[in-house]
Amino acid sequence: MRFALVIFETDASRRAIQSDRAAYREQYQTWIGQIAAAGKLVGGEALDTEATPVTVRKPADGTATTADEPAHTTEETLGGWFVVEVADRDEAVQLAKSLPTPETIEIRPILESA
Numbered sequence: 001m002r003f004a005l006v007i008f009e010t011d012a013s014r015r016a017i018q019s020d021r022a023a024y025r026e027q028y029q030t031w032i033g034q035i036a037a038a039g040k041l042v043g044g045e046a047l048d049t050e051a052t053p054v055t056v057r058k059p060a061d062g063t064a065t066t067a068d069e070p071a072h073t074t075e076e077t078l079g080g081w082f083v084v085e086v087a088d089r090d091e092a093v094q095l096a097k098s099l100p101t102p103e104t105i106e107i108r109p110i111l112e113s114a
Contacts, residue, residue, distance in 0.1 A: 009103050010075050
């Protein structure tokens with residue numbers, strides 16, 4: 001089964017990470033390396049959380065509006081994602097729990113093509 005591990009940063013986690021970026025990067029690379037070596041990493045990307053996103057909203061009437069802001073204005077910022085191939089949801093949860101950095105991780109199953 002494939003799952004997306006969606007990474008969210010908060011102001012507090014971002015400050016913690018920025019306080020020692022080298023150590024954070026090393027922890028992340030070690031974690032990613034372990035998942036890749038186990039054959040569980042499908043892919044992933046980090047997002048530039050310092051940049052201002054643009055949001056396009058399209059209601060059912062077909063009109064479109066844009067705004068220079070996140071789609072969801074909460075304390076958490078979408079930071080990136082990983083796609084993993086694992087046996088089941090429990091294994092995806094265990095991988096997420098093993099991330100050694102202070103972000104929040106949302107786990108979503110990926111729809112499989114029929």
